[in-house]
Amino acid sequence: MTLTLDGVQAGYGDVRVLHDVSLELAAGTIVGLLGRNGAGKTTTLHTIMGLVRARAGRITLDGRELHRMPPHDIPKAGVGYVPQGRRLFPYLTVEENLRIGLLVRGAGADTLAPVLDLFPVLHERMKQRAGTLSGGEQQMLAMARALCTRPAFLLMDEPTEGLMPTLVARLLETIVELRARGVGVLLVEQKVDAVLRIADRVTLIENGRTVRHATPAELAAEPEVLLRHVGVRR
Ligand SMILES: Nc1ncnc2c1ncn2[C@@H]1O[C@H](COP(=O)(O)OP(=O)(O)OP(=O)(O)O)[C@@H](O)[C@H]1O
Ligand SMILES: [Mg+2]
Structure with a gap:
């Protein structure tokens, strides 16, 4: 299974933001978008x-045209999303937030159990309100909620933002574990080193155009590419 973007253009109102975005995300791989x-x-x-x-x-997605589908059908087609800033329901409990994820696919306890295996800390906090979790726990909950839709592909927008280093490491391990379970992960991250460590491939985007697809090893050998397109020196 592969999620493919080919020459995508998009924007907000009259403002064009994406001019030409193409990328490929295969099942069981991690692609970093930098x-x-x-x-x-x-x-x-x-x-x-x-x-x-x-x-x-x-x-x-395997020939199905996601760009013609209404937004509510896309999670059902197998694409999960962990937004930047998490977007949890702060006054609902951990358990209630997860139930909302389960509802999308009409899933039950058999879906929830393997997800909670990945996040033991949530197990202990099922009755706690999401808004009172620590930043790291909220990030785990956002990821767990997305996984409750049993996605074949998971889009993550800066999941390590605001986390302390030990939690960053835990989160990266969890992403690697998802890959081992066959999930394709599209990872947007500011932490370039983390992406280069775990990604199979990297796509670089500049001013709404994807300008380069490469492996982490290729980018490591060409530090000027990251400096030019992403503005980081390694
Ligand atoms: N709702 C919106 N209406 C109008 N313009 C928007 C809207 N959201 C984003 N933009 C503009 O689109 C461009 C791309 O924004 P986007 O959020 O996709 O960038 P990004 O690569 O995620 O950046 P960051 O690393 O800061 O999160 C920016 O110029 C932004 O101002
Ligand atoms: Mg962003």
Whole structure:
């Protein structure tokens, strides 16, 4: 199974943000999407999820045209989304937040159990309100909720933002474990080193255009590429 973007253009109102975005995400792989602030990373994820309409180009999942589907059908087609800033329901408990994820696919306890195996800390906090969790726990909950839709592909927008280093490491391990379970992960991250460590492939985006697809090893051998397109020196 592969999620493919081909020549995608999209924007907000009259403002064109994505001019030409193409990428491929295979099941059981991690693709890092890197670019400067404002390059269009979040907009790319919004467009895959149907929250922003693609004005040109194609987004397909094994031949199914996601860009023609209404937004509520995209999680059902197997694409999960962990938004930037998490977007939990703060006054609902951990358990209630997870139930909302389960509802999307009409799933039950058999879906929840393997998800909670990944996040033992949530097990102990099922009755606690989401808004009172620590930042790291909220990130785990956002990820767990997305996994309750049993996605074949998971889009993650800066999941390590605001986490302390030990939690960053835990989160990266969890992403690697998802890959081992066959999930394809599209990872938007500011922490370039973390992406280069765990990703199978990296796509660079600049001013709404994908400008380069490479392996982490290729990028490590060409440090000037990251400096030019992402603005980081390694
Ligand atoms: N709702 C909106 N309406 C109008 N313009 C928007 C909207 N959301 C984003 N933009 C613009 O689209 C461009 C790309 O934004 P986007 O959020 O996709 O960037 P990003 O790569 O995720 O950046 P960051 O690393 O800062 O999160 C920016 O110029 C931004 O101002
Ligand atoms: Mg963003």
